[in-house]
Amino acid sequence: MSSTHTRAEVRDYLDRMRAALSDLPDVEISEIMDDADAHVAEVAAELGEEFSAEALTSRLGTPEVYAHELRVAAGYPPSKHVVVVEPPKPVFAARFAFWALVAGTATAFAMGIGGRDGFPLASLVAVFVIWAVVLLHRRPELIGQVGDLPENTALQQALAQAEAGPPGKAIAYLRSLQPAWWLARTVLVAISGVVVAGFGILFLLTLALAALTFMSGPRAKTDRRWLWVSLPAAGLAAGTLLYILGAVLPNATYHDNYPTSYGPPTPTLPNNVYVFDKNGKALTDVYLYDEEGQPIETPFYGCRNGGGDGANSRYREDNRYPRPRVEYDDYGNCRVMSGVPFAVSIPTESLDPSASLDPSASATPSGPVDPSISVTPPSSVSPAPPTVATTSK
Structure with a gap:
């Protein structure tokens, strides 16, 4: 021919x-x-x-x-002068394109909220969305078939009812903001690339997607095939916006909600503890526990070269006291010293302890008390014992 x-x-x-x-x-x-x-x-x-x-x-x-x-x-009403009798057509491709659009928009929104966590699933769904876009450009008649699907018809009716009801004014106002939203959506899609891909090759692809997103807004009004770009991009942008708000708002209110009063600091144990009996004799291999029966542990770092008492030169963390002492000479050599570096004088009790423990004793006076006389109770224990430093040899 x-x-x-x-x-x-x-x-x-x-x-x-x-x-x-x-x-x-x-x-x-x-x-x-x-x-x-x-x-x-x-x-x-x-x-x-x-x-x-x-x-x-x-x-x-x-x-x-x-x-x-x-x-x-293109969004124009059917002709009133041309009667179109369409033969029955398979709707599998149209239904595939419709649900690819729905799944792509929902997955893009989820990825925007979840950041990198939603990237694998979004990548898989993106394959089906791209497939649908290719079908729609090779077969433009699919757009009309998608519009005739029952699920799409139900969706359009629901939107029409919403516009006719109380939310109608809000929907009309939001539609008037479309140009601003197209620009904001482009910026948010670019930001999502930073969140998901960092500043690598994928980020460059995201910038290309952001540019395509900006183009899809006005073009989707005259060519419905661009919806397969515009709606997933809107979902990604909305999810990214929520992700940013979720990350910023808690930090912004953190200092307002943070308590201004602090409890008493947790007491810390000294590096070493020396224990003496009532006769002033130093005790060794003493194990310390708190009021709840938990061991009171502190770390001990001995000499690395194992100087002195080699058994005690290794690192350990337990509740056995006293710890060996670690000393260094003028040349930086380390050695582990045993013994107590000071002597103590154990105080004597000024009252008979058995008297204070006698259950028959009563704190209530047996006779009248002259209010003009003030009594100062004696101290049962003298002040802290003095210590006398000893020279280690």
């Missing part, structure tokens, strides 16, 4: 499409036909030697049907 004949049949097909769109303004007809011209010519070229008017109609549908699909995809 000659190319002249092919071009004539293609031109006849396009003329019938233009006639089916004649009720629209010339500007809208030009926008629709610009895409249609290229696509019909592309399909004719793909058919090659098998091209015919019947083959072209079998591939795209009648010119009236194809024009109807494109005008619906």
Whole structure:
């Protein structure tokens, strides 16, 4: 078949499409036909030697049907003068495209909230979204089939009812903010790239996606195929915004909620403890416990070279006291010393301890007390014992 004949049949097909769109303004007809011209010519070229008017109609549908699909995809009402009788078509591809859009938007939103945690699942769903985008560009008639799906029809009816009800004013106001949202969405998508991918190669891909996101906003109003870019990008941007708010707000209120009063500091144990009996004799291998029966442990670092008492030169952390002493000479040599570096004088009790423990003793006076006389109770224990330093040899 000659190319002249092919071009004539293609031109006849396009003329019938233009006639089916004649009720629209010339500007809208030009926008629709610009895409249609290229696509019909592309399909004719793909058919090659098998091209015919019947083959072209079998591939795209009648010119009236194809024009109807494109005008619906662009958001224009059906023609009142052209009655389109569409043959039954399989809806698997349309349903796949619809649910790929839903899953892509939901997953992008979840990844925006979860940061890197949602990246593996989002990458898998993105494959199906890209597949749907390829199908929609190869077969533009799928847009009309997606619009006719029961689930899409139910969604559109729900949105129409919401706009007619009390939320209508809020929805109208939000739609007036679309240009600002398109810009904010682009910035948030770029930020999500930093959160998920850092500043590597994936971040550069995210910047490209951000630019595509900005383009998809106005274009989706006239070409519904851009929704498969616009809606997932909106989901990612909304999730990222919530992620940022969740990270910033708790830190902003932290200092306001932080308590200004502090409890008493936890007492710390000295590095070493020496214990003496009532006769002033130093005790060794004493194990200390607190009031709850927990061992009171402190770390001990001996000499690395094992100087002195080699058994006690290693690191240990237990509740046995006293610890060996570690000393260094003028040359920095370390040695472990045993013994107590000081002597103590154990105080004597000024009262008979048995008297204070006598249960028969009463604190209530047996006779009248003269209020003019003040009594100062004696101390049962003298002040802390003095210590006398001893010289280690």
